[in-house]
Structures are given as structure tokens and as C-alpha cells.
Amino acid sequence: MxxxxxxxxxxxxxxxxxxxxxxxxxxxxxxxxxxxxxxxxxxxxxxxxxxxxxxxxxxxxxxxxxxxxxxxxxxxxxxxxxTYLPAETPISLLKYREEELENLRGDGKGQLQEWDRVYDYEVYNDLGNPDKGPQHARPVLGGSTEYPYPRRGRTGRAPEYESRLNLALSLNIYVPRDERFGHLKLADFLSYALKSIVQVLKPEFESIFDKTPNEFDSFEDVLKLYEGGLEVPEGVVKVIRDNVPLEMLKEIFRTDGERFLKFPLPQVIAVDKFAWRTDEEFAREMLAGINPVMIRSLEEFPPASKLDPKVYGDQTSTITKEHIESNLEGHTINEVIIERKLFILDHHDALMPYLRRINSTSTKTYASRTLLFLQKNGTLKPLAIELSLPHPEGDQHGAISKVFVPEEKGVENSLWQLAKGYVGVVDSGYHQLISHWLHTHAVIEPFIIATNRQLSVLHPIYKLLHPHYRDTMNINALGRQILINAGGALEVTVFTSKYSMEFSSMLYKDWVFPEQALPQDLLKR
The missing domain is CATH 2.60.60.20 (PLAT/LH2 domain)
Structure with a gap:
């Protein structure tokens, strides 16, 4: 039988x-x-x-x-x-198991079409558009020690610099057909990516804002996003409809009149529109918000730097015990370090090597260190914020730093609020670019490709991994087209500007896979 x-x-x-x-x-x-x-x-x-x-x-x-x-x-x-391991596969199925994997690997040749089921590797050579001029060029990420990066799925559109699709005509970027998500998921993604459309139609949107098309002029402008969105002039509506793919239109315009960019009202704003100004809310959002994965226990004081002193000089923190000891509930710095009650949000070493380039754009920011104290009531209290710039006479001379501490009144309070603002900008941008894009989306794509190339659907490990890969390749492909590309939403909204992907490549050099899982990540921090 x-x-x-x-x-x-x-x-x-x-x-x-x-x-x-x-x-x-x-x-x-x-x-x-x-x-x-x-x-x-x-x-x-x-x-x-x-x-x-x-x-x-x-x-x-x-x-x-x-x-x-x-x-x-x-x-x-x-x-x-x-499920069967390869050695346990019935002989009558073994041939089909091997042939199916060969089909999924492809032959590495030609442009892939929507019916192809090929999982293959490629570097990030499709972010820039050098034919449009040097300002549109971006380095190829991956395949070099200068710009290392995780691999992404091959489309076969071009060998060196992959040609870019016309956003106004199509979002049909190749991924294996079974990796593409349906209309609801696509709508969800496109709704998030609307910022890029605003940039495509920038001149038409200038009439909506007062003086600065890319900035908010007042807090009232910010609150409009929650209280009714923006009213789009009819001329802008026509331009969008003439230039945007059909599948995107329903996400741009609401059915309650031509308004868009309306966001759900955060509970904290519903209670108090200016609650964000308090130190309690600043620390709460740092921990309960979008990027808690950078906070770590401080083990030495003052905070030290791991940057090469031969290249970057002395980068040791200038925060002193006089800045913070009066706010430690009667404890000394050594005591709270031993009791693991002193924490740091450290964006200093990551930013300092790229800060000159970032600040050469319209963006202006600082490398930051933020110290936090775990109070008796179980909440975090910000103690001090250090903002740093490279030395004007050269990196080898170290950093120029200034320390800000909590103040309740006067100019000092305004400076403290600004310092917290800079920390929020850097931390949220780091989340978007590194914690979210690089450490989640980008690093998982080569695992998806490898799983489909090397593990049959019969393999028990494939069965375990496959549900966790859902939609990722499709999201990443669309992201390369309208989010992380030159001039895309990420460069427009994140402080790293046109150096965003290059900056993420630099931080990928130190990424270590085994350290990402629990409990290793918590132990490390």
C-alpha cells in the first residue's frame, strides 16, 4: 500500500x-x-x-x-x-517538497511579475533617484562594510540603481503574490502614509497654512488635527484626484465633507490640552509611549560615552551631582544607582557622529541625555537633560554641552520646556527610524526570504514562523516607495532628514540578533 x-x-x-x-x-x-x-x-x-x-x-x-x-x-x-522534517518526509512527497523550494528560490534572473512566487535577496538600491540630480541620490544600503543593511526582496527591475515607480500611476511593487495584503490592510497603510502625498502636492497645500507650509504656526493648528482635521480647497481636491492612484483616494477624503488628517483625540488632551507640559506627563509618555526600549538603568555617574576618544574627543556627560542630588528624595547618587532607581534615555552616542550632517539640513537638533529617577510612588521623574553639539573646531575636541534642570517659572522654565521638546523630537524620530523601521521591519525581511527559500511548508519550524511574517514584505515594499525613499514621509517628518537611511545603516553595524529577545534585552538594559 x-x-x-x-x-x-x-x-x-x-x-x-x-x-x-x-x-x-x-x-x-x-x-x-x-x-x-x-x-x-x-x-x-x-x-x-x-x-x-x-x-x-x-x-x-x-x-x-x-x-x-x-x-x-x-x-x-x-x-x-x-509536518515532517526533511529526513522524515515520505518518499512519495520528497520530490514535490524539493521542487516547490526550487520554484520559490527562482533562478535570480529577470524582472519578477505578480504571478511569480520567488523569494530572493537584493540590497536597498531603490531609495534614491540619481537621474533627477544629486539631491535625489542616496547611497546603496547593504552589500558593503560602509553601509551594511539587512537584505530586502528582489524585484529584478534593474541591476544597479533600481528604477522607481511613478507614485501617481501605481503602487504595484513586486512581492510574492501571497505576501500582498488585502484592501483593508492597504487602506490602513496608505492612511498612515498620507504625509508623502502632501509633499508631492506641496504648492497646492500652501494655501491651507499661514506662513510655513511644513510647520505648525500655533498650538491651535495642532489641535485642529483632533478637532476637525483640515478643510481642503476644491482646487487641491482636483489635483489629488488627478494625480493619486484610485486605491488611495478613499483614504485621503472623509465622507463628512472634504476634510482629512483628522486624528483620534488622545485622552490626556481630552482632560487637559496642556498636560504635556508637566514633567509627570513627559516621563509617563517616555515609558508608556512609542519608544520605551531605549531607557536603561544607569550604572555609572556621570554617564560615559563609548565613542572613540581619538576621533570624537571627550564625550563624557557634563551632568554633575549638583544638578540632580536635591531631587533624589534624600538619597545619594551612589545609593540610587545601587538600588537601580536612576535611569537614562541616552541618544548621545548614536547622534553625535551624524550631527554635523543632520544640522546642515533645514533640521536643527542636539544629541541628548535624559536622567530619570524612580520615585517612591512608582513614577519616573525627569532630573536633568543634557543637550550637546559637536565642537566647532572639530570632532576631536569633544562636545559642547549644556545641562537643563526642572524649573517652575520664568525663562528657566521655558528653556526646560524646550529641552524636553528636543528630547521628544529625537526620541520619537529614533523610534520611527530605528526601533520601528530598522529593528522591526527591515531586519525581519531576510528571515522571511530565508524561511521561504529553505524551509518547506511541511517543516514544523515554517508552521511556527509563518503567521508572524504576515504583511511584512508588502509593507516594506510600499515603504521603500513612499516612506523611506528620498523625499519620502520619513525624511520629511524625522529629524535625520535626508540622512535618515544612511544614519540607520550606521546603527545597524552594532545590531546583535541574540540581544533582541527577552529576557536578554531587559538584562542588557
Whole structure:
């Protein structure tokens, strides 16, 4: 008796179908082949065999788009919902297991089309558009020691600098078809990416704002985003409709009149529009907000730097015990360090090597260190903020730093509020670019590619990993087109400006995979 076998479905009809089963001759089905003889693709969710003699129900999870047979060199194969290590795979399935992996790897040649099911590697050579001029050029990330980076999925559009798609015509960037998400997920992503559209249509939007199209002129302008959004002039509406892909339009315009960029009202603003000014809220948002993964326990005072002193001089913090000891609830600095009650949000070493380049753009910012104290009531209290710039006479002379401490009145209070503002800008930007994009989206893509190239769907580890990869390749591909590209939303909104991706490459040099998981990450911090 054949213990596992392949059966063939040339025509697939949804619903219930019956046929005779000779258990003595056939055995247990382990996979089926299917050929689509229609002119268009269809989505095959699953196939289930019921009342199989001696076996009961046998389920074949598919969850895949099947294109017409003319698009494939081999018929599609789907395996039953069982797992096998390679050495344990039934002989009758082994050939199909190996052939399927070969199909997914591809041959590394040609431009990939939507029906291709190829997972292959490429460097980030599609962020810039050097043909439009030097201001649109960006370095290739990956494949070099100068700009290391995780690999992304290959599209095959060009060998050196990959050609960019026209945003106004298409967002159809190649990823394997089964990695593409549906309309709801696409709408969610595009809603987040609206900032890039504003840049494409920048001249038309200038009439909406008073003096500075890229900035808020007052707190009232900020609050409008929560209280009703922006009213779009009819001329702008027409330009958007003429230049933006159809799938994006429904996310740009609301049904309650032509208004857009309306965000849900944060609870803290609902209670008090200026609660963000308090030190308590500043520290709470740092911990409970978007980027708590940088906060670490301070183990030495004053905070030290790991930057090479031969290149960057003395980068040791200028925060002294006089700045903070009066706010430690009667404890000394040594005591709170031993008791692990003193914490630091340190954005100094990451920014300092790139600060001259960042500040050469319209952006102006500082490297920052923020000290926080864990109070008896269990909340964090900001103690001091140090803002630093490179020495005007050269990096080798170290940093020029100024320390700010909490003040309740006068000019000192205004300076303290500004210092907290700079910390918030740097921390939120670091979250977007490093914690979120690099350490989450970018680093996982080569794992997705490797899993599909090396692990069969029959492999138990594939079954465990696959649900966690959902939508990532598609989001990353769209991100390369409208978010992290030259002039994209990230460069427009994050303080690193046109050096954003280059800056993230520098920080990737020190990324260590085993340190990302719990409990290692918590122990390290």
C-alpha cells in the first residue's frame, strides 16, 4: 500500500464533490496538484476530503493565489496539514517538497511579475533617484562594510540603481503574490502614509497654512488635527484626484465633507490640552509611549560615552551631582544607582557622529541625555537633560554641552520646556527610524526570504514562523516607495532628514540578533 500519494485536480470546483475511494489501492493522500485552465487567477483557501475510508477528514490548507497554467512551468502543489522534517518526509512527497523550494528560490534572473512566487535577496538600491540630480541620490544600503543593511526582496527591475515607480500611476511593487495584503490592510497603510502625498502636492497645500507650509504656526493648528482635521480647497481636491492612484483616494477624503488628517483625540488632551507640559506627563509618555526600549538603568555617574576618544574627543556627560542630588528624595547618587532607581534615555552616542550632517539640513537638533529617577510612588521623574553639539573646531575636541534642570517659572522654565521638546523630537524620530523601521521591519525581511527559500511548508519550524511574517514584505515594499525613499514621509517628518537611511545603516553595524529577545534585552538594559 502507498502510504502517501499525490492526487491531481485539473479542474477545481468549489463546494462539495464526491468520488469513489479504493483504500486498498490508494492509501493516504499527502498532497494534491492543481492546474488552472481559466484565463484569470483565483484564490484557493483550502481543500478538505471528508469521509476518507480509514482516515476520516484530511485537510489541505492552501491560502494561495493560483494563476493560469500558462504562467507556471510546473503545476501548483499543496500539501496536507501535517509536518515532517526533511529526513522524515515520505518518499512519495520528497520530490514535490524539493521542487516547490526550487520554484520559490527562482533562478535570480529577470524582472519578477505578480504571478511569480520567488523569494530572493537584493540590497536597498531603490531609495534614491540619481537621474533627477544629486539631491535625489542616496547611497546603496547593504552589500558593503560602509553601509551594511539587512537584505530586502528582489524585484529584478534593474541591476544597479533600481528604477522607481511613478507614485501617481501605481503602487504595484513586486512581492510574492501571497505576501500582498488585502484592501483593508492597504487602506490602513496608505492612511498612515498620507504625509508623502502632501509633499508631492506641496504648492497646492500652501494655501491651507499661514506662513510655513511644513510647520505648525500655533498650538491651535495642532489641535485642529483632533478637532476637525483640515478643510481642503476644491482646487487641491482636483489635483489629488488627478494625480493619486484610485486605491488611495478613499483614504485621503472623509465622507463628512472634504476634510482629512483628522486624528483620534488622545485622552490626556481630552482632560487637559496642556498636560504635556508637566514633567509627570513627559516621563509617563517616555515609558508608556512609542519608544520605551531605549531607557536603561544607569550604572555609572556621570554617564560615559563609548565613542572613540581619538576621533570624537571627550564625550563624557557634563551632568554633575549638583544638578540632580536635591531631587533624589534624600538619597545619594551612589545609593540610587545601587538600588537601580536612576535611569537614562541616552541618544548621545548614536547622534553625535551624524550631527554635523543632520544640522546642515533645514533640521536643527542636539544629541541628548535624559536622567530619570524612580520615585517612591512608582513614577519616573525627569532630573536633568543634557543637550550637546559637536565642537566647532572639530570632532576631536569633544562636545559642547549644556545641562537643563526642572524649573517652575520664568525663562528657566521655558528653556526646560524646550529641552524636553528636543528630547521628544529625537526620541520619537529614533523610534520611527530605528526601533520601528530598522529593528522591526527591515531586519525581519531576510528571515522571511530565508524561511521561504529553505524551509518547506511541511517543516514544523515554517508552521511556527509563518503567521508572524504576515504583511511584512508588502509593507516594506510600499515603504521603500513612499516612506523611506528620498523625499519620502520619513525624511520629511524625522529629524535625520535626508540622512535618515544612511544614519540607520550606521546603527545597524552594532545590531546583535541574540540581544533582541527577552529576557536578554531587559538584562542588557
Amino acid at each position: 502507498i502510504k502517501n500519494f499525490i492526487f491531481y485536480a485539473i479542474v477545481f470546483l468549489p463546494g462539495s464533490n464526491t468520488f469513489d475511494w479504493d483504500n486498498e489501492e490508494i492509501g493516504t493522500p499527502g498532497a494534491f496538484l492543481i492546474r488552472n485552465n481559466h484565463h484569470s487567477e483565483f484564490y484557493l483557501k483550502s481543500l478538505t476530503l471528508e469521509d476518507v475510508p480509514s482516515h476520516g477528514v484530511i485537510h489541505f490548507p492552501c491560502n494561495s493565489w493560483v494563476y493560469p497554467a500558462s504562467k507556471y512551468q510546473n503545476d501548483r502543489v499543496f500539501f496536507s496539514n501535517k
